[in-house]
Amino acid sequence: MKASPYLVLALVLTVCFTLATGIEPRAASWSSRNKSNNVFGVLFGDGRRIFANQFFTMADVYFHSGYYPSVFDLREEGQKEIVEESHGHTDSPEDEIKEDFLGKPKDWIDRFGRHFRITKHTHLGGGNEREMLPWLRLAADMDPQKIETYTVGSFFLREHLNRPREAEAFLREGLRNNPNSYEILFELGRLYDENYHDNDRARDVWLLALDRWDEQFKNDPKGAKENKLAYEGITVHLAQLEREAGNWQQAIHWFQIAQKVSPDPNALQQRIDEIKKKMAAQPSPTNSQPY
Amino acid sequence: MNTIWALAGIVIKELYRRKDFYVLFVLTALITVAAGMVNFFDDPKIVRYVKDICMLLIWISALLIALVTTARQIPAERESRTIFPLLAKPVTRGQFILGKFFGCWLATGMALLVFYVFFAIITGSREQNWPWLMYLQAIWLQWAMLAVVIALSLLGSIITAAPSSTTTICFIAVAGILLVGGHLNTVALHQPQPLQTIFYTIYFLIPHLEWFDIRDRVVYNWGLVDWLDCVLATLYAAAFSGLFLLLTWLGFRRKSLNT
Numbered sequence: 001m002k003a004s005p006y007l008v009l010a011l012v013l014t015v016c017f018t019l020a021t022g023i024e025p026r027a028a029s030w031s032s033r034n035k036s037n038n039v040f041g042v043l044f045g046d047g048r049r050i051f052a053n054q055f056f057t058m059a060d061v062y063f064h065s066g067y068y069p070s071v072f073d074l075r076e077e078g079q080k081e082i083v084e085e086s087h088g089h090t091d092s093p094e095d096e097i098k099e100d101f102l103g104k105p106k107d108w109i110d111r112f113g114r115h116f117r118i119t120k121h122t123h124l125g126g127g128n129e130r131e132m133l134p135w136l137r138l139a140a141d142m143d144p145q146k147i148e149t150y151t152v153g154s155f156f157l158r159e160h161l162n163r164p165r166e167a168e169a170f171l172r173e174g175l176r177n178n179p180n181s182y183e184i185l186f187e188l189g190r191l192y193d194e195n196y197h198d199n200d201r202a203r204d205v206w207l208l209a210l211d212r213w214d215e216q217f218k219n220d221p222k223g224a225k226e227n228k229l230a231y232e233g234i235t236v237h238l239a240q241l242e243r244e245a246g247n248w249q250q251a252i253h254w255f256q257i258a259q260k261v262s263p264d265p266n267a268l269q270q271r272i273d274e275i276k277k278k279m280a281a282q283p284s285p286t287n288s289q290p291y
Numbered sequence: 292m293n294t295i296w297a298l299a300g301i302v303i304k305e306l307y308r309r310k311d312f313y314v315l316f317v318l319t320a321l322i323t324v325a326a327g328m329v330n331f332f333d334d335p336k337i338v339r340y341v342k343d344i345c346m347l348l349i350w351i352s353a354l355l356i357a358l359v360t361t362a363r364q365i366p367a368e369r370e371s372r373t374i375f376p377l378l379a380k381p382v383t384r385g386q387f388i389l390g391k392f393f394g395c396w397l398a399t400g401m402a403l404l405v406f407y408v409f410f411a412i413i414t415g416s417r418e419q420n421w422p423w424l425m426y427l428q429a430i431w432l433q434w435a436m437l438a439v440v441i442a443l444s445l446l447g448s449i450i451t452a453a454p455s456s457t458t459t460i461c462f463i464a465v466a467g468i469l470l471v472g473g474h475l476n477t478v479a480l481h482q483p484q485p486l487q488t489i490f491y492t493i494y495f496l497i498p499h500l501e502w503f504d505i506r507d508r509v510v511y512n513w514g515l516v517d518w519l520d521c522v523l524a525t526l527y528a529a530a531f532s533g534l535f536l537l538l539t540w541l542g543f544r545r546k547s548l549n550t
Contacts (some may be wrong), residue, residue: 062339066507072474106476109499113473115520116432116502118513131339134331157332166332
């Protein structure tokens with residue numbers, strides 16, 4: 001008996017359809033890839049995180065307008081300059097020397113080749129910082145758990161491009177992906193304080209950041225030591241906020257806490273002394289007790 | 292000279308009859324336009340990443356067009372046996388090589404021109420800036436570099452049997468020079484002997500194609516390269532192209548044409 005090819009085709013299609021209806025619900029639970037809400041998640045799965053660092057580096061390359069060491073140029077590994085910039089660091093003459101990874105030309109080929117390359121260390125400015133944003137956006141899509149992407153992106157958006165709304169949205173996205181991140185909360189507090197001048201929200205967010213920091217490191221003394229600068233940053237900002245609000249007692253309280261972890265407690269002591277002088281000269285009606 | 296231009300003309304016609312250029316151009320255009328349409332933080336002024344992607348695609352496409360077009364010239368003539376009537380006419384083997392070289396170089400130059408016009412339109416429409424001299428330098432230096440690549444590919448095509456192997460070997464060599472060539476001296480400094488000498492020898496022998504890559508200057512809007520440096524780089528490319536063409540001629544003039 002010879003079977004018709006159309007019948008065989010129909011049978012195969014029926015078997016395929018039946019199997020698909022049976023297997024599909026199970027297959028959905030095999031991988032979280034399909035549940036991802038971004039295209040990179042669907043394409044690369046968790047492998048996309050490998051690219052996140054590369055994209056973050058690209059943002060740093062753009063920040064330097066192409067003046068950037070290759071894998072062959074020996075340079076001290078440190079924090080990327082976009083991260084340092086977001087922490088308020090500016091280049092000193094020593095830093096400039098460190099950044100001169102090219103050094104003197106080694107031979108005539110090297111010397112002549114430099115006429116075509118970018119050999120000047122500069123940072124983006126005048127609104128051109130926007131050019132880094134695509135790479136930060138991509139880095140965030142590739143690795144939503146890479147916290148510095150959100151803090152650096154938000155810093156440049158609000159500080160250099162005067163776009164606090166977009167900065168807030170980016171930070172909130174980061175917070176959704178990393179609900180326990182004290183770094184993102186700290187940056188969010190800065191946005192409320194410096195851009196929106198909303199002291200109450202800034203205070204609340206920074207207090208929450210301190211709680212998160214405590215939760216994260218209460219059983220990890222080594223981690224606490226390594227991240228004490230973040231703790232100092234939050235407490236100093238809280239102190240400054242209270243000082244500006246005239247809550248001097250609370251300002252002193254936060255400065256004293258910051259002193260415990262600060263690499264330069266004397267500088268903080270000076271600020272405490274200044275507040276005490278002011279208090280002595282003009283007692284504040286809001287000398288309420290600290291939290 | 293007329294013989295050389297006649298041979299070159301055939302190669303140019305071949306380029307626009309084949310699909311390679313169209314496919315690569317459409318791919319470049321599609322990827323660039325798609326990248327340009329992505330919205331980052333609602334900022335329509337962001338443009339450098341589009342320039343970066345487009346320039347990279349132009350470099351890859353031009354390199355592929357140059358290599359693929361050149362690598363098949365001599366093997367195709369031999370395989371179809373059209374080389375016999377061609378050389379039976381008053382065409383010397385030297386003229387044949389030069390005709391093929393200029394044909395491939397001009398054809399690649401025309402393709403490059405189309406790519407750069409597209410690049411200028413796309414970036415100019417977003418940036419509202421038309422640095423024509425910068426584009427002229429970029430296209431000229433890239434074209435000069437492609438002359439070396441085409442001459443190298445012609446040399447490869449008389450050594451290896453199949454165009455595919457010539458294309459692959461030349462592509463790896465050129466990509467290697469572009470990516471690592473300029474850093475071999477740095478690498479050599481940190482190697483023990485005799486590796487140091489070997490690396491340094493390679494460094495001084497290879498054509499430094501990375502000089503001709505001024506994509507970063509275009510993308511980051513760093514002004515023009517000194518014109519004198521452009522002239523010197525052009526002479527450097529001409530010297531290497533001449534050397535490879537001479538080697539090709541030396542190899543080809545005694546080569547048996549039977550497949």
